[in-house]
Amino acid sequence: MRVHVMDLDIGDRLSADTFNSYGLHVLSRGTLLRSQEISKLLLHQIDYVDVETRQQPEQLDEPESLLTELNTLADETFRLLKPIYEDSITGTESLFKEALAEGVINDKIVQDTFIPLTNHVKDQRDVVDLLLMLNNQNDYTIQHSIQVGILSYFIANWMGYDETESQLIGKAGYLHDIGKCRVDDEILNKPGKLTDYEFRMMTQHTIHGYEIIRNSIYPYSIAVVALQHHERMDGSGYPFHLQGTNIHPYAKIVSVADVYCAMITERIYQTKRDLLTVLKELHEMSFTKLDPTVTHIFISQMIPNFIGKKVLLHNGELGKIILTNNSDYFRPLIQVKDQFVDLSLDRSLEIQEIYM
Known part of the structure; x- marks a missing residue:
């Protein structure tokens, strides 16, 4: 047809x-x-x-039909990824337990869990779909570590690092929160605002992570990422309020991956947010807190993945992203039934949700 x-x-x-x-x-x-x-x-x-004859006609009239169609399209990729991801979850849980008990990283667990997952997803071109598929109800810290590791690998690749160094940066992202094994679960999972004392205990996970990794067989750069991934370009981060060039380049990459994955994940005290909205927030942070080069490369690589995605506009209409706008990434050209709406021109409309 x-x-x-x-x-x-x-x-x-x-x-x-x-x-x-x-x-x-x-x-x-x-x-x-x-x-x-x-x-x-x-x-x-x-x-x-x-194109080959479609099994079912496209339906944009009912959100339920739309979700059924899109979930069907993602099934095959998810079917292949799911057992590898579940093995990574199990392995990462063991990694955190051993790190707490022994004070070192068991590299065999890393090689058996994170590396196979990275090798499986490295050719996945639609990173938006990938991150959405990986979101589930598993332990937040465990799931977050895997997602940050994968995304750090992708960002490093996009920035021109070779495969060996990209894998190293991905591993640094995977291990960035290992110090949380020493933080009380009541603090990690607290639904409300942390007290000053609890926040100080939480910030210590960066130092704990540095110590654990330094006691293991890994390069110094991986330990530095664990120490610095909460530092910010304007000096507002922790634990040492470092600024700009004093922050390790790997830590700048992992920071972007860390912030993005945290924003798109539903947690006890936070509902997950629309992916484009999160990218907008990252764009704003690139002028103060996050490294602008890393952030802008990340956004420029993520935006094309939204072409073809179905969207729900805030007025209740369903549409599809046709083209991104180079002068305004966050207001693309949308097809709504038989009409095309350029959100960069029609400022009255906003994207409320993007469907995988």
């Missing part, structure tokens, strides 16, 4: 090779269309493509 590019759905599969107007081959027959592929077609100004 022949479909206009703006009517494509995530999960459509090409039934014929696709060429641009100059005869350049763009995508091959059989390609499963995700956000990146649809964006590529738009960039080559291709209007129509041939």
